[in-house]
Amino acid sequence: MKYFRRDSKVDTYFFRNVSIEIIYWGRRCKIFNMKGIPATLGGHVLVQQQYVADTFVQRWQARQRAILNAKPTIYQQDYLIYQMLQLTGILTEPIFNIIPAADVGAVRAMVRMIAGVEDYARINAHYSRRHYFPSLDGAHAKRCCLHCFCNRGVRMLDSEWHAVFDCPLHVAARSRFRLASGVTLSSASPSAPVDLVRCICSFHNHKRNLEHFSRFVLNIRSTRRHHFRQLTTNGPSGRAKVAKRIAFRMWRDALQLQFYGSILP
Numbered sequence: 001m002k003y004f005r006r007d008s009k010v011d012t013y014f015f016r017n018v019s020i021e022i023i024y025w026g027r028r029c030k031i032f033n034m035k036g037i038p039a040t041l042g043g044h045v046l047v048q049q050q051y052v053a054d055t056f057v058q059r060w061q062a063r064q065r066a067i068l069n070a071k072p073t074i075y076q077q078d079y080l081i082y083q084m085l086q087l088t089g090i091l092t093e094p095i096f097n098i099i100p101a102a103d104v105g106a107v108r109a110m111v112r113m114i115a116g117v118e119d120y121a122r123i124n125a126h127y128s129r130r131h132y133f134p135s136l137d138g139a140h141a142k143r144c145c146l147h148c149f150c151n152r153g154v155r156m157l158d159s160e161w162h163a164v165f166d167c168p169l170h171v172a173a174r175s176r177f178r179l180a181s182g183v184t185l186s187s188a189s190p191s192a193p194v195d196l197v198r199c200i201c202s203f204h205n206h207k208r209n210l211e212h213f214s215r216f217v218l219n220i221r222s223t224r225r226h227h228f229r230q231l232t233t234n235g236p237s238g239r240a241k242v243a244k245r246i247a248f249r250m251w252r253d254a255l256q257l258q259f260y261g262s263i264l265p
């Protein structure tokens with residue numbers, strides 16, 4: 001009598017997470033024995049679907065643990081997600097469990113903002129603009145919101161929460177968001193990362209608000225790009241204005257004068 005037995009582990013529920021014991025021509029005729037099938041499996045759920053869902057949760061939680069262990073600083077990309085995890089603990093579900101009805105560009109802009117990969121000086125220190133403004137590499141303005149710096153003479157950290165809650169450059173986008181969603185954005189003054197985290201957490205299961213918030217973030221991005229383009233022109237509202245403001249700031253710092261508005265950490 002022929003007897004063949006194999007225990008194999010490969011990359012699906014059937015072939016990896018489950019120990020498989022195949023016996024051909026065995027005396028007990030035990031052909032297929034599976035161990036480790038999830039308890040939730042049953043009914044109409046396919047084993048492949050369950051495997052994909054479980055793999056997603058496993059990888060997402062591993063990513064969250066990596067962010068928590070890394071403890072990113074305010075100048076790094078995952079800082080917002082780190083703040084969110086500090087508030088909520090390790091999540092089993094995605095941050096957004098629903099698909100907003102906004103267009104792909106708006107949703108992508110929002111996701112990029114939360115991941116911290118958008119063009120904010122808290123991360124990039126205006127590195128891409130130093131070609132036009134060489135003085136930006138100093139400590140005077142390299143992480144500043146250029147709108148607040150040039151128009152109000154105030155040094156504010158150029159960050160996502162400053163753009164969403166505080167920056168006068170986005171007053172119009174903010175009021176459009178308020179009119180569309182009925183939500184008034186409120187924060188401490190000046191705003192803090194936790195204000196934005198609470199705002200995102202309050203929207204994460206609200207399809208309509210998430211849709212409007214995505215459009216709001218896209219508006220912020222468009223306004224910033226337009227503003228940066230304007231600052232790089234040769235006109236009086238362009239490079240000369242930035243250079244003048246930086247020179248004045250350097251002179252003021254050299255004299256160690258204290259004025260209202262130095263909030264940059």
Ligand SMILES: [Zn+2]
Nearest residue numbers: 145147148167
């Ligand atoms: Zn600003």
